Amino acid sequence: MGSILMGHNKSIHHKLIVVSNRLPVTVSRKKGKIKFKESPGGLATGLRSLKQKQKVLFIGWPGYIPRNNKEKIYIRDRLIKEHQCYPVFLKRSELDKYYYGFSNRTLWPLFHYFTSYSTFEEPEWNAYKKVNRKFFKEVLEIADPDSTFWVHDYHLMLLPKLIRTALPQCSMGFFLHIPFPSSEIFRVLPWRTEILEGLLGADLLGFHTYEYARHFLSSALRLLGYEHEFGAISVNNRIVRVDNFPMGVDIEKNNQLLADPEVQKETEECRKRLGKNNKIILSVDRLDYSKGIPHRLRAFESFLAKNRKWRGKITYIMLCVPSRTQVSQYKQLKKEIDRLVGNINGKFGSPSWTPVNYIFRSRPFKKLISLYAAADIALVTPVRDGMNLVAKEYVAAKKDNNGVLILSGTAGAAEELSEALIVNVHNKNEIIESIKKALTMSSKEKTSRMKVMRKRILEYDIKHWTQSFINSIIETKSIQDSREKRKLNPDWKKELMSQYQKSRKRLLLFDYDGTLISYSKKPEDAKPDNELKRLLISLSKSSSNKLVVISGRDRNTMEKWLGDIPCSMVAEHGSWIKTSQKDKWEKQAELQFPWKNRIKPILKNYESRVPGSFVEEKEFGLAWHYRNASPELGYIRSHELFDNLNEYLANTDLQLMHGNKVIEIRIAGINKGIAAQHFLKKKQWDFILALGDDWTDEELFKELPPNAYSIKIGYGPTQARLFIESPQACRSLLLDLSKI
Numbered sequence: 129m130g131s132i133l134m135g136h137n138k139s140i141h142h143k144l145i146v147v148s149n150r151l152p153v154t155v156s157r158k159k160g161k162i163k164f165k166e167s168p169g170g171l172a173t174g175l176r177s178l179k180q181k182q183k184v185l186f187i188g189w190p191g192y193i194p195r196n197n198k199e200k201i202y203i204r205d206r207l208i209k210e211h212q213c214y215p216v217f218l219k220r221s222e223l224d225k226y227y228y229g230f231s232n233r234t235l236w237p238l239f240h241y242f243t244s245y246s247t248f249e250e251p252e253w254n255a256y257k258k259v260n261r262k263f264f265k266e267v268l269e270i271a272d273p274d275s276t277f278w279v280h281d282y283h284l285m286l287l288p289k290l291i292r293t294a295l296p297q298c299s300m301g302f303f304l305h306i307p308f309p310s311s312e313i314f315r316v317l318p319w320r321t322e323i324l325e326g327l328l329g330a331d332l333l334g335f336h337t338y339e340y341a342r343h344f345l346s347s348a349l350r351l352l353g354y355e356h357e358f359g360a361i362s363v364n365n366r367i368v369r370v371d372n373f374p375m376g377v378d379i380e381k382n383n384q385l386l387a388d389p390e391v392q393k394e395t396e397e398c399r400k401r402l403g404k405n406n407k408i409i410l411s412v413d414r415l416d417y418s419k420g421i422p423h424r425l426r427a428f429e430s431f432l433a434k435n436r437k438w439r440g441k442i443t444y445i446m447l448c449v450p451s452r453t454q455v456s457q458y459k460q461l462k463k464e465i466d467r468l469v470g471n472i473n474g475k476f477g478s479p480s481w482t483p484v485n486y487i488f489r490s491r492p493f494k495k496l497i498s499l500y501a502a503a504d505i506a507l508v509t510p511v512r513d514g515m516n517l518v519a520k521e522y523v524a525a526k527k528d529n530n531g532v533l534i535l536s537g538t539a540g541a542a543e544e545l546s547e548a549l550i551v552n553v554h555n556k557n558e559i560i561e562s563i564k565k566a567l568t569m570s571s572k573e574k575t576s577r578m579k580v581m582r583k584r585i586l587e588y589d590i591k592h593w594t595q596s597f598i599n600s601i602i603e604t605k606s607i608q609d610s611r612e613k614r615k616l617n618p619d620w621k622k623e624l625m626s627q628y629q630k631s632r633k634r635l636l637l638f639d640y641d642g643t644l645i646s647y648s649k650k651p652e653d654a655k656p657d658n659e660l661k662r663l664l665i666s667l668s669k670s671s672s673n674k675l676v677v678i679s680g681r682d683r684n685t686m687e688k689w690l691g692d693i694p695c696s697m698v699a700e701h702g703s704w705i706k707t708s709q710k711d712k713w714e715k716q717a718e719l720q721f722p723w724k725n726r727i728k729p730i731l732k733n734y735e736s737r738v739p740g741s742f743v744e745e746k747e748f749g750l751a752w753h754y755r756n757a758s759p760e761l762g763y764i765r766s767h768e769l770f771d772n773l774n775e776y777l778a779n780t781d782l783q784l785m786h787g788n789k790v791i792e793i794r795i796a797g798i799n800k801g802i803a804a805q806h807f808l809k810k811k812q813w814d815f816i817l818a819l820g821d822d823w824t825d826e827e828l829f830k831e832l833p834p835n836a837y838s839i840k841i842g843y844g845p846t847q848a849r850l851f852i853e854s855p856q857a858c859r860s861l862l863l864d865l866s867k868i
């Protein structure tokens with residue numbers, strides 16, 4: 129995984145369709161009249177900047193249940209005409225089960241590590257599926273085959289696959305706004321496979337942090353067996369990229385508001401009222417158990433109990449926005465918070481001082497920003513948070529650098545804001561100490577911490593986030609397109625066959641496992657079947673053809689399996705060569721000091737630590753196979769073994785290779801490329817065809833002249849000119865050639 133992609137701002141040639149649970153416009157009914165209100169959310173802002181370059185359409189729930197069909201049609205028309213918004217209307221029962229139910233009683237708590245809050249109800253899962261399909265129907269109404277989609281968040285994790293199946297050529301990114309949990313937590317979900325497969329319909333999967341992306345990749349590996357290479361997974365021969373895109377704040381709006389005299393006046397008044405000689409602590413959250421509000425209140429209470437001298441000198445402004453009030457945990461939480469605030473104010477307050485200034489309602493963003501500007505300290509202590517924009521907004525508002533951010537390490541924002549006072553929300557003393565430290569911090573230290581954070585926040589703002597995500601969708605698509613062009617399609621095949629037909633001196637270099645035959649659980653089971661034998665015999669019988677099977681297998685197995693075919697053979701990646709059927713095997717390497725005795729115990733150790741894996745001994749090499757091991761353990765241990773051996777083998781004549789589910793050690797200077805030279809030199813070939821699936825075949829591809837047809841089986845990164853999807857497809861090509 130790399131960091132976010134920069135470079136040129138790219139734009140999409142076709143429609144951009146943004147799908148999220150809520151539309152950027154909220155519909156309501158006031159005094160019998162339908163009202164439309166643009167939501168000030170960050171995403172809408174980010175997209176506004178894109179809107180100037182391309183057509184952006186939105187799909188989502190408008191936040192309102194129409195009373196009748198007439199009203200529905202009216203709302204739909206106006207949303208489409210005036211706001212480019214395509215509403216998905218939800219029934220009360222759908223909202224209950226899909227939104228409050230599966231999204232917020234199952235996924236939200238689970239993904240925030242509140243496993244005991246998660247409920248797993250089949251009817252709610254069914255409603256989630258149904259509503260995802262409802263969104264999909266709306267997508268089909270407006271999409272073209274080459275539209276670009278940006279799907280948002282945990283409410284719509286099945287949507288990418290639905291869209292991909294219907295519109296295989298589209299471009300699609302998905303962004304998750306909440307954490308993606310560790311695979312140990314994710315696997316608790318009974319419908320985990322469907323959710324993963326749903327997400328993998330996208331071309332690009334974006335997360336706030338590197339950690340969440342890593343967790344996702346680990347779940348994809350453990351639960352579906354998908355390995356990744358630098359964050360790219362190959363799903364049914366389609367590349368899916370996984371990366372982190374930390375969301376930023378709307379700096380432009382922020383700056384405008386901070387310059388607004390009304391906001392400045394409000395900030396001053398707030399400081400006069402509460403902060404003249406006193407300090408202001410601020411927190412802003414949706415009322416949610418993931419935000420750690422009770423933890424913070426308990427810490428504040430203890431702080432006041434322990435620090436008498438600060439009583440009357442600090443005010444904690446706690447803004448809580450009502451949220452998901454229909455979910456029972458939120459109701460309980462509200463009660464708990466009310467009680468804690470009451471206790472603190474009752475215990476420490478006086479007629480002239482209220483320790484906790486508790487506001488339980490939404491405020492206009494203007495008011496919020498004046499509070500940010502006025503506050504000496506922002507106390508942001510979520511138990512878990514995907515990102516937490518409040519922490520970033522506070523930093524952005526501190527133009528004078530005069531403020532301290534206390535932030536929990538379990539907020540995604542902590543990855544970028546390491547100059548904050550980072551706390552563990554479960555460690556009350558740490559919060560207390562941080563409050564003390566923040567209250568007494570020198571201006572020099574405040575400035576130096578804040579400056580670094582501000583620089584970052586100003587640069588990586590919401591526009592940057594939006595544009596880099598879009599750039600990355602476009603880039604992923606162009607990688608896919610360039611692969612698509614190199615697929616052995618009918619045009620390529622026609623050209624290849626006509627060249628074959630015209631030529632008289634043909635060199636055919638074929639890898640064996642994974643190319644002529646599929647991998648099997650045990651290497652000894654991959655014997656050639658009769659069809660393959662007939663095919664190879666018919667190709668090698670043509671006097672124009674020189675057929676070479678070039679494999680990593682040992683020469684005895686090759687002799688046993690292919691000895692009756694009139695072809696040449698290369699065994700152990702080139703350590704042995706048999707120039708023609710009647711020749712003897714010739715050694716290409718010298719047997720050296722007994723290095724195997726030293727390496728074998730290391731491999732054996734891995735064999736016993738990784739069930740299902742085994743060691744294979746060849747004349748010139750050793751191999752540790754992990755095809756039958758659990759995908760994740762195999763993946764982790766193979767990388768560990770590779771790193772260990774890499775160091776161990778430095779400055780020796782041995783070479784280390786990480787092939788397809790195998791790690792091999794062999795004598796340096798021997799590889800399939802060098803072995804191929806043996807045959808390439810022999811004649812002026814007028815047609816060369818090389819087939820291979822593995823990393824070791826890349827050395828062969830590298831050696832070939834540019835007009836050779838090199839074909840990789842599968843869609844990983846390669847030097848080959850062309851791709852073909854499977855050993856079966858490869859055989860069908862050979863069958864066609866054999867008929868010429």
Ligand code: GDG
Binds near residue numbers: 306375413
């Ligand atoms: C989810 C993830 C992730 C708050 N009160 C008012 C108000 N706000 C605005 C804030 C801020 C936003 O709401 C809250 O965003 P957070 O990031 O803090 O948290 P969530 O709502 O849980 O958001 C979170 C986010 O998605 C984005 O991906 O960071 O981790 O949980 O922008 O300013 N805005 C107004 N009045 C209020 O009273 N107008």
